[in-house]
Amino acid sequence: MGLFDAILGNSSEMDLTTLQQELSPILADNESVHMGYKLIRDMFVFTDKRLILIDKQGMTGKKVSYHSVPYKYMTHFIVETAGTFDMDAELKIYISGTEHPIVKELKKGTDVVGIQKAIANFSL
Secondary structure, X not given: OOHHHHHHXXXXXXXXXXXXXXXXXXXXXXXXXXXXXXXXXXXXXXXXXXEEEEEEEOOOOOEEXXXXXXXXXXXXXXXXXXXXXXXXXXXXXXXXXXXXXXXXXXXXXXXXXXXXXHHHHHHX
16 A cells, blocks of 8 residues: 555555464454455454454554454444545444444545455354
8 A cells, every 4th residue: 555545545455464463462362364454554454253443543653542343242334425426434333232333434445345345244
């Protein structure tokens, strides 16, 4: 992914071997990474057990938030697109036992269909 793509918000699929190594300290025993998307500094990582939403914060990106969502607790999800000319989209993931969904903005160029398909495949 080039700098121009990052500025525009385009996502790219990540190398699984690199992701597995990078996340090995936080992965459960026998948990493996199946897919990952990077959007500027944020990542959507799909393992065989959960979705990990990684948000690098601040100017340096040293502060990192890891939001772990086990698939078995996802009740439903919504992908809402803005329309034909505005390709931004919003992803809402509803978790059992919580009132408010997890909301992620997906900018133009993000593989919205790939992310939606991955959530469907892993959560069903």
